[in-house]
Amino acid sequence: MGIAISVLGKLGLLGVDSLSTDQVYKKYFGPKNIMKYEDFHLAFVDLCSDFNLVMPGKHFTIQATEIQKFFEKWPKASADPGTESERKALLVEFMKEQVKEYKTSSRAMMLTGVTAPPAAILIKKAGKKVPPLKMLHIDLIPNVVFVPTVTVLFLIGVRILNVTRAAP
Structure with a gap:
C-alpha cells in the first residue's frame, strides 16, 4: 500500500502525498503537547525507529545536535490551526534535508x-x-x-x- 501511495505522489497527485505525511505527523507529533526538547526528541526517535523498521534493508540516521537545532526553530503548539500546518511543513523539510541514508561499507x-x-x-x-x-x-x-x-x-x-x- 505504501508503494502505491508513493508512486501516486510521484505522479503529481499532491493530495495523496500530503495524506501520508498528515498521518505520520498526527501519529507522532499531533496528540502530544510537545513543549520540551526531551518530549520532541522522544517523538522524533519513535518516528525514526518505526521508519527504520518498515524500510527493509535501508536505515536512516541523523545527528542529535541537528534535532536540537531544529527544535529551537520549531514553533510551539497553539490553538491556531495554521501553526500545526506550519509545524508539519517545517518537519517535512527538515526530514528531507537532514535525514541521511546510513550506508555501510x-x-x-x-x-x-x-x-x-x-x-x-x-x-x-x-x-x-x-x-x-x-x-x-x-x-x-x-x-x-x-x-x-x-x-x-x-x-x-x-x-x-x-x-x-x-x-x-
Missing part, C-alpha cells in the same frame, strides 16, 4: 565475505597443529557447520566496526 563486507571461508579452513587446519587451538578441538566440528559460522561471525564483526566508526 559494502566493499569491506564483500571482501570479508570472500576471504572468510578460506580463513575458516586455514583456522581449522591450524587447529590440528597449534597447541592453543588444539585445546578447542576445532577438528571435531564439521566443515559444513564451521565455515558458515565463522563467515557470519566475521561479517557481524565488520558490521560492528562500521557502526562504531560511523557513530559520532
Whole structure:
C-alpha cells in the first residue's frame, strides 16, 4: 500500500502525498503537547525507529545536535490551526534535508565475505597443529557447520566496526 501511495505522489497527485505525511505527523507529533526538547526528541526517535523498521534493508540516521537545532526553530503548539500546518511543513523539510541514508561499507563486507571461508579452513587446519587451538578441538566440528559460522561471525564483526566508526 505504501508503494502505491508513493508512486501516486510521484505522479503529481499532491493530495495523496500530503495524506501520508498528515498521518505520520498526527501519529507522532499531533496528540502530544510537545513543549520540551526531551518530549520532541522522544517523538522524533519513535518516528525514526518505526521508519527504520518498515524500510527493509535501508536505515536512516541523523545527528542529535541537528534535532536540537531544529527544535529551537520549531514553533510551539497553539490553538491556531495554521501553526500545526506550519509545524508539519517545517518537519517535512527538515526530514528531507537532514535525514541521511546510513550506508555501510559494502566493499569491506564483500571482501570479508570472500576471504572468510578460506580463513575458516586455514583456522581449522591450524587447529590440528597449534597447541592453543588444539585445546578447542576445532577438528571435531564439521566443515559444513564451521565455515558458515565463522563467515557470519566475521561479517557481524565488520558490521560492528562500521557502526562504531560511523557513530559520532
